[in-house]
Amino acid sequence: MSTVRQRISDNADKAETEDNKNAPKEEEEETPEGLDLSGSLLPQATDQTSEVLDSALKTLPPRWRNWIVRGIFSLVMIFSFFFLIYLGPLALMLLILVIQLKCFNEIITIGYVVYRSHDLPWFRTLSWYFLFASDYFLYGENIIDRFGLLLSRDDFLEPFVKYHRFISMCLYMAGLMGFVFSLVKKHYLQQFTLFGWTHVTLLIVVTQSHFITNNIFEGLIWFFMSTSLIICNDIWAYIFGFFFGKTPLIKLSPKKTWEGFIGGAFATLIYGIIGSYILMQYDYFVCPAEYSPELGSVSMQCDPRPRVFTLQEYNLPQTIKNIFFLFGIPKTTYWTYPFFFHCIVFSLFASVIGPFGGFFASGFKRAFKIKDFGDTIPGHGGLMDRFDCQLLMGTFVYVYILCFIRAPNPNKLLQHVMMLKPEEQLDFYTKLTDELMKRGILGQ
Amino acid sequence: MSTVRQRISDNADKAETEDNKNAPKEEEEETPEGLDLSGSLLPQATDQTSEVLDSALKTLPPRWRNWIVRGIFSLVMIFSFFFLIYLGPLALMLLILVIQLKCFNEIITIGYVVYRSHDLPWFRTLSWYFLFASDYFLYGENIIDRFGLLLSRDDFLEPFVKYHRFISMCLYMAGLMGFVFSLVKKHYLQQFTLFGWTHVTLLIVVTQSHFITNNIFEGLIWFFMSTSLIICNDIWAYIFGFFFGKTPLIKLSPKKTWEGFIGGAFATLIYGIIGSYILMQYDYFVCPAEYSPELGSVSMQCDPRPRVFTLQEYNLPQTIKNIFFLFGIPKTTYWTYPFFFHCIVFSLFASVIGPFGGFFASGFKRAFKIKDFGDTIPGHGGLMDRFDCQLLMGTFVYVYILCFIRAPNPNKLLQHVMMLKPEEQLDFYTKLTDELMKRGILGQ
Known part of the structure; x- marks a missing residue:
C-alpha cells in the first residue's frame, strides 16, 4: 500500500468512528466493475x-x-x-x-x-x-x-x-x-x-x-442578499431541524426535516426583509459598479439611485381598501421599496428551490460513493459542498435581474453606437439631435 | 433471443459480409463490465x-x-x-x-x-x-x-x-x-x-x-453556402481519395487520405467562389429574412443590399502595386465583393477544421462500438452521421457573422435610445457628444 x-x-478509518453527517452507509448499489x-x-x-x-x-x-x-x-x-x-x-x-x-x-x-x-x-x-x-x-x-x-x-x-x-x-x-x-x-x-x-x-x-x-x-446588494439568504437558510434550517426536527423531508438527505425546512423558510424571509432594508441605505450596495472616468477607477456611487431602491407608491389590494373604508380611513395607496418584493421572491427561492442544488449534489456524491467533494475547508469538506446551492441561486437572481430589473442601459447603447462606422456615427448623431429637439428635450 | x-x-451478420466502411474491427478495447x-x-x-x-x-x-x-x-x-x-x-x-x-x-x-x-x-x-x-x-x-x-x-x-x-x-x-x-x-x-x-x-x-x-x-446565402461547402468537401474528398488516395490521414478514420483531404480542399475553394458568385445575384439569398408590415409576411427583399454583397474598392497589396508600376500600369486598387473573402474563409474552414466534427463523431462511435448513429437514411446510417460536420460549420459561421458581419442597426439603436427616460436621453446625448469629439469625428 x-x-x-x-x-x-487511515483517515477514513478515523472518520468512520466520528459523526459522519452525509456518509452513505448503504453499499447495496450496483457498481459497474x-x-x-x-x-x-x-x-x-x-x-x-x-x-x-x-x-x-x-x-x-x-x-x-x-x-x-x-x-x-x-x-x-x-x-x-x-x-x-x-x-x-x-x-x-x-x-x-x-x-x-x-x-x-x-x-x-x-x-x-x-x-x-x-x-x-x-x-x-x-x-x-x-x-x-x-x-x-x-x-x-x-x-x-x-x-x-x-x-x-x-x-x-x-x-x-x-x-x-x-x-x-x-x-x-x-x-x-x-x-x-x-x-x-x-x-x-x-x-x-x-x-x-x-x-x-x-x-x-x-x-x-x-x-x-x-x-x-449589478450592485453589491444583489450579490450579497442572494448569497446570504442561502447561508441564512442553511443555518436556520439546521437550527430548527436540530431542536424541532421529526419528520424526514427527502430520502437523499436523511438529516433534513420538514420542521427545519419550514422554520428555515420563515427565518430567511424575515432576514431577507430586515437585511435588505439595512443594505438599501448604502450607495455602496445599491449602485451598479461602473467605471468612472473622473475617478479613474470603478465607482460605487450613483445619482439618481436605481428606481428599485427608492420609495414608490402602490395601490392597496381591493379587500384592504374596503376594510379601511369601513373604518373611515381614506387610505388607498401605500409607499414602499420595490426591492422588498424582489427580496421576498428571493427568500422563497432560497428556501424552497435553493435546497435542490444541495439535493442534487448529495445525489451526485452518493452516486460516486464519496462523502465530500474535497477537503478544502476543515470541518466542511470541499468548496463544492458549500456552494452547491449558491450556484442555483446565482442563476435565478441573474435571470431575474435580466427580465424584471434591467432597463436599457445608456452606457451599453453608447458602446453599440461606437461600434458603427464613423460616418454612420455622425449620421446617428444628427438624427438623434433632430429627434431630441423635436421632443423638446434638447433646447433651441 | x-x-x-x-x-x-441477423442484419449485423449480413452487414459483416458487406463493405463496412467505418466498422471498428479491433475488439481489444477494455470495456468496463x-x-x-x-x-x-x-x-x-x-x-x-x-x-x-x-x-x-x-x-x-x-x-x-x-x-x-x-x-x-x-x-x-x-x-x-x-x-x-x-x-x-x-x-x-x-x-x-x-x-x-x-x-x-x-x-x-x-x-x-x-x-x-x-x-x-x-x-x-x-x-x-x-x-x-x-x-x-x-x-x-x-x-x-x-x-x-x-x-x-x-x-x-x-x-x-x-x-x-x-x-x-x-x-x-x-x-x-x-x-x-x-x-x-x-x-x-x-x-x-x-x-x-x-x-x-x-x-x-x-x-x-x-x-x-x-x-x-441572416440571409439564405449564409446558410446555403455553409451547408453546401461541407457537402461539397465530403463528396470531393471522397472522389479524390477514391482515385488518388494513398497516404492515410488520421487513425480514427482509416479510409481518409491526405490526397482526398487536399483535393477536397481545392474543389471546395473553387466551388465556394463560383457558388457564392451565382447566389449573390439573387435578393432571395442575399437579404435577411425580416417581417414586412406592408406584405404582412416575411420579406426576402432588401434595398439597399447589405454592404457585404455589393462591389467595394480595395487597395492592392504593395508587391502587386510595384509590379504594376514596373509595367507602367497606374492601377492601385481593385473592385470586388467582400463576400468572396468570407467565402474563402468558410471554404478553408469546411475543408480543414470541419472534418474534425466527423473525426469526433467517429471516435464517439468507436468508443461505444457502434457502426452508425442510427438507420434513418438507407445507405447512410443515422442523421447524426450526415450532420456531424454541419454542426461545427454552423457554429463557426454564426460567430463569424456576429463578429465580422452584423453591424449594429442605427435605426434600431435610435429606437432604443427613445425608450429611455427624457433625462437619460439627455445624459446619453452629452456622453455621445463627448465621445465623438474625443475621437475627432465631431468637429471642434
Whole structure:
C-alpha cells in the first residue's frame, strides 16, 4: 500500500468512528466493475485541521472537536467574506474565480479517479484548457459588457473587445481538435466519458459562477442578499431541524426535516426583509459598479439611485381598501421599496428551490460513493459542498435581474453606437439631435 | 433471443459480409463490465431499403446494391433540400428542428441502451423535457430577436416576449427538480451518467442547431453556402481519395487520405467562389429574412443590399502595386465583393477544421462500438452521421457573422435610445457628444 493510500485510508478509518453527517452507509448499489468507486484515492474530508488547532483540541472527544472546527471555520469564512465585500466588486470577482477554479478542480479530480484515467494522455491539460477557454469567453463577456467602451479606446485591446466571441470560439475549437488528436485506441470510451464530464462541470460550475459575477457588478446588494439568504437558510434550517426536527423531508438527505425546512423558510424571509432594508441605505450596495472616468477607477456611487431602491407608491389590494373604508380611513395607496418584493421572491427561492442544488449534489456524491467533494475547508469538506446551492441561486437572481430589473442601459447603447462606422456615427448623431429637439428635450 | 434482437443480429451478420466502411474491427478495447457495448440492441445501419427498391436490386451483388442505394438517397436528400430552400426560411427552420429532434433521439437512444436504463423511472421523459426546455429557450431567443417588436404588439404574447428568459429558466429548474425527485437508490450512478449524457447532447446538437437556424434568418446565402461547402468537401474528398488516395490521414478514420483531404480542399475553394458568385445575384439569398408590415409576411427583399454583397474598392497589396508600376500600369486598387473573402474563409474552414466534427463523431462511435448513429437514411446510417460536420460549420459561421458581419442597426439603436427616460436621453446625448469629439469625428 503506497503511503498516500495508507494515509487516506487511515483517515477514513478515523472518520468512520466520528459523526459522519452525509456518509452513505448503504453499499447495496450496483457498481459497474470498470469504475473505481472504492474511494481509496478520492480526496475525502479528512478532518485535517492545522496542527496548532489539533493540539489545542486534543483533549476533547472527536464529536465536539468536529463541531468546534466547523464553527471556527464558518466564522473565518464569514469574516473573510465581509472583508472582501469591503474591498469591492473586483476583489469579489476574484473570489468567485478562485472558488470556481477550486470547485472545477474538485469535480474533475473525482472524474479522474473514478474513471482511472491516470495514464490518459493530455486529459488534465485538456480539461484545464477547456476551463481556460470558457473563462476567457465568459469573463470577457462580463468585462466587455461593463467596461467595453473604456477598453476599446486602447489600440492594443480594441481587437480583443471587437472580436471577443470569435477569438473565444477559435480557442474552443483548438481544444476540440486537441481532444481529437489526443484520442488513443483502447481508451476511447474513457476519453469521451471524461470529455462529457468536463463539459457538464463547465456547464454547472463555470457558467453559473459567471452569472454570480454578473450579479456583483449589478450592485453589491444583489450579490450579497442572494448569497446570504442561502447561508441564512442553511443555518436556520439546521437550527430548527436540530431542536424541532421529526419528520424526514427527502430520502437523499436523511438529516433534513420538514420542521427545519419550514422554520428555515420563515427565518430567511424575515432576514431577507430586515437585511435588505439595512443594505438599501448604502450607495455602496445599491449602485451598479461602473467605471468612472473622473475617478479613474470603478465607482460605487450613483445619482439618481436605481428606481428599485427608492420609495414608490402602490395601490392597496381591493379587500384592504374596503376594510379601511369601513373604518373611515381614506387610505388607498401605500409607499414602499420595490426591492422588498424582489427580496421576498428571493427568500422563497432560497428556501424552497435553493435546497435542490444541495439535493442534487448529495445525489451526485452518493452516486460516486464519496462523502465530500474535497477537503478544502476543515470541518466542511470541499468548496463544492458549500456552494452547491449558491450556484442555483446565482442563476435565478441573474435571470431575474435580466427580465424584471434591467432597463436599457445608456452606457451599453453608447458602446453599440461606437461600434458603427464613423460616418454612420455622425449620421446617428444628427438624427438623434433632430429627434431630441423635436421632443423638446434638447433646447433651441 | 427476442425477435428484435434476432432481427438486428441477423442484419449485423449480413452487414459483416458487406463493405463496412467505418466498422471498428479491433475488439481489444477494455470495456468496463457495467456497460453494455455488445451493440445487440443499438440501432445499426441495417441496409433496410424499401421493399420496392429491394426487389428491383435483388440481382445485384450487395456491394453494388449499397452504392446504388446510397446514391439514390443522396439525390433524394439534395432535391428535398433545394425544394425546402425554395419554400423559404420558415420551412428550413422546421427542417433544422426535425433534424435536431432526430439527432437528439439517436444519441439519447445510444445512452439509453449502453447504460442499460430500460427500467430507470422517468429517464426518457426527463430527457425530452430538457430538450423541450432548451428548444423553448433557444427558438424563443431566435424568434424574439427577429420578430420581437411585432410579437409584443399582441397582448397575449407580450409577456412571453418580455419574460422569455425567466420562463425558460423556470422550465429548466422544474426539470432539475424532477430529476432530483426521480432519483432512486441503486440507480444513482446510472441516473447521473444519463443526466450528463443528456446535457452534453443538448450542448452539441441543440445549441449548435440553434446557431444554424440563426444563419438561415441572416440571409439564405449564409446558410446555403455553409451547408453546401461541407457537402461539397465530403463528396470531393471522397472522389479524390477514391482515385488518388494513398497516404492515410488520421487513425480514427482509416479510409481518409491526405490526397482526398487536399483535393477536397481545392474543389471546395473553387466551388465556394463560383457558388457564392451565382447566389449573390439573387435578393432571395442575399437579404435577411425580416417581417414586412406592408406584405404582412416575411420579406426576402432588401434595398439597399447589405454592404457585404455589393462591389467595394480595395487597395492592392504593395508587391502587386510595384509590379504594376514596373509595367507602367497606374492601377492601385481593385473592385470586388467582400463576400468572396468570407467565402474563402468558410471554404478553408469546411475543408480543414470541419472534418474534425466527423473525426469526433467517429471516435464517439468507436468508443461505444457502434457502426452508425442510427438507420434513418438507407445507405447512410443515422442523421447524426450526415450532420456531424454541419454542426461545427454552423457554429463557426454564426460567430463569424456576429463578429465580422452584423453591424449594429442605427435605426434600431435610435429606437432604443427613445425608450429611455427624457433625462437619460439627455445624459446619453452629452456622453455621445463627448465621445465623438474625443475621437475627432465631431468637429471642434
